[in-house]
Amino acid sequence: MAHRTAAAALVSCAALLAVTGCSSGFDSDEKTQQDSSSKQNLKILIASSGDAETKAVQDAVAAYEKASGNKVTVDVAKDINQQLAQSFAGHKPPDAFYVNSDQFANYAKGGSLYAYGDKVSDADDFNEGLRQSFTYDGKLTCLPKDVSTLALAINTDLWKKAGLTDKDYPTSWAELKKVADKLTGKGTTGLVVGAEYARLGVFLKEAGGWITDPDQSKMTADSSENVEALTYVKSLLKSGSLKYAAQVDTGWGGEALGKGKAAMTIEGSWLTGAMKTDYPDTGYTAVPLPAGPGGKGTLAFSQCWGVAAESTHQSAAVDLVKYLTSAKQQLANADAFGVLPSRTSAQTELAKKDPSAKVWLDANAYAQGPVTVAGFDKVLGQFNTDLAALASTDPKTVLGNLQRNGEQALTKAKDN
DSSP, X not given: OGGGOSOOOOOOHHHXXXXXXXXXXXXXXXXXXXXXXXXXXXXXXXXXSSHHHHHHHHHHHHHHHHHHOOEEEEEEOSSHHHHHHHHHHTTOOOSEEEEEHHHHHHHHHTTOXXXXXXXXXXXXXXXXXXXXXXXXXXXXXXXXXXXXXXXXXXXXXXXXXXXXXXXXXXXXXXXXXXXXXHHOBTTBEEEEEOSSHHHHHHHHHHTTOOXXXXXXXXXXXXXXXXXXXXXXXXXXXXXXXXXEGGGGTOSSHHHHHHTTSEEEEEEETTHHHHHHHHOTTOOEEEXXXXXXXXXXXXXXXXXXXXXXXXXXXXXXXXXXXXXXXXXXXXXXXXXXXXXXXXXXXXXXXXXXXXXXXXXXXXXXXXXXXXXOOTTHHHHHHHHHHHHHTGXXXXXXXXXXHHHHHHHHHHHHHHHO
């Protein structure tokens, strides 16, 4: 899930059926015996945002190995949703692994996750909203490994060349449109984003709308606020001042910003690590997203550390997760690849140490979390497909499709 995209590949129906049908293939005595051994060999699976994140995890694991005496193999997934589904179906899952928010409810409902939240004495130090995102049937199932919000990132060289100063940083939709128009031309697009709800969803929030109600029990997609939001986005697409990353031959907004193909992009705090590693000579700054008719808005992203229900090393896996989500390690990750800590104590410490993180940390106060309803990943996948064609589609049609598809998913989730 490079760069926290929400457009993760959907697993096949057969794989999902296998996931929901899986159960523990080991009895409790065997688990206890394995967990009580002096040294254990653990396997973990991650979906890295890039080399910086991979190295940070590998370094943390090496330190854990030295402290615990256990051995840990780190595998980096090419498609973590698919690989996890296959491992669950084959009853050979890794001991611990990243769980994407759009798949969490599917895995929890299918019995693939070991709910270990009650084994963590300081779980209340993790952000309350994130804990709720990874709670199933009233149990904190897995610990959020970090959090990221979205901000407006600006290529400062292109900004200055256009005759703009920090006084021109946009604080409203009208101002965003104005500077995007001014910055477009000579091979540069004013604003480049991913063609997905995980970026364009900020406009829904800024208009005062969202996909579901706060309880995720009712669809609110076809509201007038959401229509206003997508109508605004469509106007930018039609004018050419907004393009999707693929339209400028890039994989994501950060690449477009780093290569000078975008003067602005909407990205998360992981951008800092990517820019440091891949585009160290590109000057940029991040500012709060401009407010819309409904006020400020941004999205919050997180993954959690899942422990497999079928792992024969559950206790050791939980200990490893505790180590990897400690305040010390989360602060190291923030420095290495830009994610924000999921622990409130570590967030406070980061704000003191790194003023540049303030724009993303402050956004937590008004950030919208992901939809985590079993089966909703397919709904969002179709929504992303529709958003990719927004320039030539009626926003009411896009939102009507989302409303109908979402209602079917919510009904199915309630029935099951």
